[in-house]
Amino acid sequence: MLAKRIIPCLDVRNGRVVKGQKFQNIVDVDDPVKLAKVYSEMGADELVFYDITASNEERNIFIDVVERTAEQVHIPFTVGGGIRSVEDFRKVLKAGADKVSVNSAAVKNPQIIQEAARKFGSQCVVLSIDVKQKEDGQWTVFLNGGRMDTGKDALEWAIEGERLGAGEIVLNAMDTDGVKTGFSTDITKGISEHVNIPVVASGGAGKIEHFLDVLTEGKADAALAASVFHFGEIEMKDLKDYLYENGVEVRRV
Amino acid sequence: MISIIDYGAGNLKSVNHALNKLGFEAEIISSKEKINQSTALILPGVGAFEDAMNQLRDLDLVDCIKDNVQAGKPILGICLGMQLFYEKSYENGEWEGLGLLEGEVVRFGDQLKVPHMGWNNLIPGPNFDAQNGIGTGIEQKDYTYFVHSYYVKPKNREEVVLGSDYGIEFPAVVQKNNIYGMQFHPEKSSEVGMTLLKNFGELIT
Numbered sequence: 413m414l415a416k417r418i419i420p421c422l423d424v425r426n427g428r429v430v431k432g433q434k435f436q437n438i439v440d441v442d443d444p445v446k447l448a449k450v451y452s453e454m455g456a457d458e459l460v461f462y463d464i465t466a467s468n469e470e471r472n473i474f475i476d477v478v479e480r481t482a483e484q485v486h487i488p489f490t491v492g493g494g495i496r497s498v499e500d501f502r503k504v505l506k507a508g509a510d511k512v513s514v515n516s517a518a519v520k521n522p523q524i525i526q527e528a529a530r531k532f533g534s535q536c537v538v539l540s541i542d543v544k545q546k547e548d549g550q551w552t553v554f555l556n557g558g559r560m561d562t563g564k565d566a567l568e569w570a571i572e573g574e575r576l577g578a579g580e581i582v583l584n585a586m587d588t589d590g591v592k593t594g595f596s597t598d599i600t601k602g603i604s605e606h607v608n609i610p611v612v613a614s615g616g617a618g619k620i621e622h623f624l625d626v627l628t629e630g631k632a633d634a635a636l637a638a639s640v641f642h643f644g645e646i647e648m649k650d651l652k653d654y655l656y657e658n659g660v661e662v663r664r665v
Numbered sequence: 666m667i668s669i670i671d672y673g674a675g676n677l678k679s680v681n682h683a684l685n686k687l688g689f690e691a692e693i694i695s696s697k698e699k700i701n702q703s704t705a706l707i708l709p710g711v712g713a714f715e716d717a718m719n720q721l722r723d724l725d726l727v728d729c730i731k732d733n734v735q736a737g738k739p740i741l742g743i744c745l746g747m748q749l750f751y752e753k754s755y756e757n758g759e760w761e762g763l764g765l766l767e768g769e770v771v772r773f774g775d776q777l778k779v780p781h782m783g784w785n786n787l788i789p790g791p792n793f794d795a796q797n798g799i800g801t802g803i804e805q806k807d808y809t810y811f812v813h814s815y816y817v818k819p820k821n822r823e824e825v826v827l828g829s830d831y832g833i834e835f836p837a838v839v840q841k842n843n844i845y846g847m848q849f850h851p852e853k854s855s856e857v858g859m860t861l862l863k864n865f866g867e868l869i870t
Contacts, residue, residue: 416783508679532711534814
């Protein structure tokens with residue numbers, strides 16, 4: 413049976429893994445390739461690298477991280493952050509990434525999903541969606557680290573992304589990102605039930621119960637988290653054992 | 666020397682890195698000469714069946730691969746590379762494959778999410794032997810990493826070394842004589858994948 417995936421996320425700035433809260437208060441964590449290897453050995457099912465750098469110089473450092481990871485780590489990994497064109501897709505895939513996630517560039521130009529899917533296959537096109545819930549209960553798509561509301565309905569955008577050729581959706585609920593109060597189970601479920609591609613829940617992981625909740629109740633195919641792994645608050649093995657004991661199909665090493 | 670055939674389909678470096686790590690000599694190539702000189706071939710593949718066959722034809726590699734395999738050279742097809750071994754695929758149309766193995770490539774039903782993406786466990790098939798051959802050391806609790814929307818329906822069930830289950834049981838590892846296929850990505854399947862690649866490397870050396 414297909415296992416639910418647990419995915420540590422590594423935000424990379426200037427060649428280092430960093431972690432912030434709600435995209436602020438950034439602290440240094442570790443060397444990305446070293447951390448990737450450790451997670452792989454502990455039983456992480458996949459990894460995500462987000463490039464949160466700004467300059468071109470730092471971009472080259474990031475590509476080097478991707479190349480070294482592909483050489484040394486033998487589990488799949490996704491690269492995101494700063495992907496603006498099909499050429500950007502090509503660069504990171506060539507460096508050894510298995511999948512590429514696109515976020516704001518796809519909101520601004522949805523055709524990028526279609527072009528990338530045609531060129532490289534849907535299996536490597538991940539649509540990353542940042543969402544926030546408004547007072548009236550509607551979930552909308554946000555850009556620029558949660559500062560700009562596009563007004564786009566989250567579910568509609570997810571369905572559109574699938575239609576354009578995305579092979580997977582990463583749903584990042586921004587209200588809960590970095591605050592560890594649990595994944596946003598309702599919107600994750602709502603989207604997972606209405607698309608026929610895998611949905612990765614992101615944002616809000618604090619306790620192992622949160623993972624169980626979003627992978628069962630929330631119908632997520634995978635769950636992504638950063639700081640709980642980086643700071644050793646949750647051990648991969650304990651998490652997988654707990655999920656297994658609660659009837660969730662997981663790969664245990 | 667294991668030759669990894671580069672015909673423009675996806676990430677070949679990971680396969681190369683994995684083989685090197687295991688101590689096997691491998692290189693990424695795309696010429697007939699290199700294919701003829703190699704001791705074994707790997708046909709990787711990510712993307713669409715039609716494009717892959719067209720690229721192999723454009724590079725004039727179809728007959729060269731067939732001749733080498735028919736002469737007994739070991740070949741490992743990975744993911745789409747395995748699917749290309751079969752006679753026909755129904756991926757967005759109807760396309761002729763290399764025809765090295767008998768069977769067809771069909772799409773998963775829509776009752777489950779497609780692509781079948783992630784780690785799934787392996788189930789011993791009719792051709793499985795835990796002590797010998799490509800499946801050496803593999804157990805039912807072992808997982809490998811799959812990413813595919815189509816799967817192989819082989820004509821000869823006895824070629825299935827290991828299967829996996831995604832709504833229906835489908836072949837994950839097949840073998841007939843010198844021809845080996847893996848539907849998942851061994852180079853992305855951590856220790857289990859490394860074991861399988863090591864088995865292949867040892868079978869051919």
